Amino acid sequence: xxxxxxxxxxxxxxxxxxxxxxxxxxxxxxxxxxxxxxxxxxxxxxxxxxxxxxxxxxxxxxxxxxx
Amino acid sequence: xxxxxxxxxxxxxxxxxxxxxxxxxxxxxxxxxxxxxxxxxxxxxxxxxxxxxxxxxxxxxxxxxxxxxxxxxxxxxxxxxxxxxxxxxxxxxxxxxxxxxxxxxxxxxxxxxxxxxxxxxxxxxxxxxxxxxxxxxxx
Numbered sequence: 490x491x492x493x494x495x496x497x498x499x500x501x502x503x504x505x506x507x508x509x510x511x512x513x514x515x516x517x518x519x520x521x522x523x524x525x526x527x528x529x530x531x532x533x534x535x536x537x538x539x540x541x542x543x544x545x546x547x548x549x550x551x552x553x554x555x556x
Numbered sequence: 557x558x559x560x561x562x563x564x565x566x567x568x569x570x571x572x573x574x575x576x577x578x579x580x581x582x583x584x585x586x587x588x589x590x591x592x593x594x595x596x597x598x599x600x601x602x603x604x605x606x607x608x609x610x611x612x613x614x615x616x617x618x619x620x621x622x623x624x625x626x627x628x629x630x631x632x633x634x635x636x637x638x639x640x641x642x643x644x645x646x647x648x649x650x651x652x653x654x655x656x657x658x659x660x661x662x663x664x665x666x667x668x669x670x671x672x673x674x675x676x677x678x679x680x681x682x683x684x685x686x687x688x689x690x691x692x693x694x695x
Contacts, residue, residue: 492650495637496657503630518623528682534601541679542594547655549577549672550586552662 569676577668593676600683 503520510519527533576589634654641653648656661667 492637492641493652493657496652496654499630499634499637506626506630516623517626520627523624523627525682528601529607531602531606534606535598538594538598538601538679541597541675542590545590545594545672545675545679546587548658548662548675549668550581550590552581552655552659552668554659554663 570673573672573676574665574669577665577672593679597679597683600680604683604686 506517507519507521509515510517510522524537527537572589576586579586579589637651638653641648641651641656644651646653646656662671
């Protein structure tokens with residue numbers, strides 16, 4: 490249960506940090522900025538598509554319901 | 557994409573998402589349902605023009621690696637937790653992997669539907685944004 494809370498806290502921290510990175514005057518790089526930079530080159534695009542595809546394949550085609 | 561065509565497109569995407577998340581996992585149909593939007597995005601990624609080197613240099617001016625350091629820390633913590641969970645067999649209830657945590661939420665089709673739509677939006681955002689903000693000349 491404690492580790493589940495840590496996972497949820499990590500996700501919440503990532504979301505909050507991404508929002509903070511987009512605030513006016515922020516000097517920190519958000520995930521959207523990293524993604525945009527990678528999208529600017531073909532190898533970067535294909536890497537993004539591959540990572541996105543792997544995420545979808547793992548979550549929606551290979552999930553195991555508990556119990 | 558506005559008007560009836562836009563509404564039809566959104567309705568079609570929602571119908572596809574609902575169908576896709578209703579499929580039994582680990583089946584060929586489920587794999588194909590995920591593979592189709594991935595293949596479409598791969599084609600779009602290859603066909604869309606890439607910014608010139610000059611434009612890329614301009615866009616990256618002033619960016620340094622340490623400004624992405626917090627993400628590296630978050631990723632390191634996530635990888636360590638995942639490794640610990642996998643080291644315990646991958647199905648431990650005391651140290652679950654991220655998959656195990658997410659699997660509990662995936663028990664409901666409505667939740668899988670919302671996640672699927674969010675996943676589609678995340679992947680196709682660059683293509684849709686380009687279609688909206690960089691229309692073809694003459695329009």
